[in-house]
Amino acid sequence: MANVAFRNVRKAFGPVEVLHGVDVDIEDGEFVVLVGPSGCGKSTLLRMLAGLENITAGDITIGNRVVNQVPPKDRDIAMVFQNYALYPHMTVFDNMAFSMKLAKAPKAVMESEVARAAKILGLEQLLQRYPRQLSGGQRQRVAMGRAIVRNPQVFLFDEPLSNLDAKLRVQMRAEIKELHQRLKVTTVYVTHDQIEAMTMADKIVVMNSGNVEQAGRPLELYDTPANLFVAGFIGSPAMNLIPGRVGSGGFEAAGGAVLPLPPGASAAAGTYGIRPEHFRLDPNGLQARVQLVEPTGSETQVFVRLADTLMSCAFRERITAGPGDIIGISPDLSLVHLFDSGTGQRLAA
Amino acid sequence: MSVTTAPAWRPARQEPGWLVRLFEYKPFLVFACLLPAVGLLMVFLTYPLGLGIFLAFTDTTIGRRGIWVGLENFQYLLEDPLWWNAVFYSVFYTAVATVGKFALGLWLALLLNNHMPFKSLLRAIILLPWIVPTVLSAIAFWWIYDPQFSIISFLLVDVLGWRTTNIDFLGSAWPARFSLIAANIWRGIPFVAISLLAGLQTISPSLYEAALLDGSSAWQRFRYITFPMLLPILAIVMTFSIIFTFTDFQLVYAITRGGPVNSTHLLATLAFQRGIPGGQLGEGAAIAVSMIPFLVFATLFSYFGLARRKWQQGEGND
């Protein structure tokens, strides 16, 4: 086990720079999730840590040792690929034992190590099968087993669940999390699914087009997003981000609505952010016209129009109103986020 | 007021003619579609093959219809040292040339599978020996192996000064045999290299990355990933290559005509020699037929020995 650090890491493919100076610290035993939209450079960063891509500038350290020039096999890391990359011509046992076979480990050690990993992952019955005789979830587990037998310093996962159906994904998510709690190995996990990030991570690193937008604990990112990008990215359903300006009676949205401001709001605010779940029903509040009602069972999502401003709200209560009806809503002023009109940074309230 | 009722309009539905009905009748359609292919096969494949096999059991010569002699031709062949010679050289030629072609072809394919400048140009160049008509390349080799004007001798003697005399490539048995094998290897490499390259490109790069992280050396990646995954294609390409090499005719006939002193006769050239210039059609056909067991054996061997692997049997789920 080891800590990992990225120090001003840059990556260019030919003339195109895709990572513009990434700084991230990962503590020993931490579960870190890299999250961001497609093409933002998550996989590239992970592959640089694995040694599969060279580093254009900056330093990557594993256990306080700079590994820029260290070949992949000497970095003591194990990676689970998005397509699993199981060796199709080897049985599950051979797939898992391959690294030990290369290292010329004695047969007894190989068998006991594979048996240990197979027990953790529930693969005991499948050891003699070939990858093509396995389901997607089982392949996923074999890929993890192959990583576990290595006893690496760092686990890397590149979107390991993206090929699974929704139900299996939730199950495997829990299994990976549980595995981490049991083995306590430093883990870097890439995903573009922010729910996966929120539920699994000790620390989330939000990336956008080659930059780190914010890094922190999941609820920290949810409660105090550093900027507009993180605010819009973290949380589902997404935060309402309403452009406008601070006026005398409140926040004057571009669509014409006037929204109440928390006391002491900065006049520099250019965007008003409020999460759907931070509205509550209030007959004396803003009178908004219902556009669409989406009950999900546990809560009801309501899209409303206030003058020409569209907003989404989520209520725990059941809503009887239908499209066209007027309901009264009011935002929880302590949970309103204001963002600078120029930089998009969150203004401390 | 008169009410006119418009006649109810129906889409015209003609009864199909007998021709249409005939072609909609499936057995007939199958028969009609197969006819050209079957006809061509009958005329150009089955008939010559059948005639060849039939001739092998007769004592036909050119100009005289023979009579059925049973296995007499084959009995005669078993006592014929020239036939044994040709069997030996055919097997030797095939074995050595196949090993050479696959060693060099695989090496080339591995090289071309890397990223390198002018890759597509190189691939095109590699195909050249295969595109040139065999007889043309045979003539080129004839010159290369010429006792007086050989470019190899010229290089070794006049340019490098490593030898004092020209090499006599085709004048005696063993040099001639190896010279022909070299020509055959040169000609066979493109087929092997390009086919294996296609096979290499089906291997997912992430397997190599996984193996890299698992701590493999370059040789181990070849030994445990590339080679086993290439085996199925290798088996098919090798089957074809063995068949082509064993039945080779053009190169040998154009360069040595089986000489010197019949030492480089392959079964195919010997069969032709006996049958056409020699006129002994029955005997020539018997020699040709005697190749069949070797070919069947080689095919079965490479097919069952190499082709099917458990990991790829049956339907995959993806």
Ligand SMILES: Nc1ncnc2c1ncn2[C@@H]1O[C@H](COP(=O)(O)OP(=O)(O)OP(=O)(O)O)[C@@H](O)[C@H]1O
């Ligand atoms: N080998 C390469 N050559 C050139 N550009 C590349 C290469 N690999 C990645 N890129 C570019 O680098 C950027 C980041 O790619 P990367 O694969 O890291 O994205 P990602 O965040 O993993 O996205 P996704 O969620 O879709 O997997 C992309 O713009 C991509 O086009």
Ligand SMILES: [Mg+2]
């Ligand atoms: Mg990716």
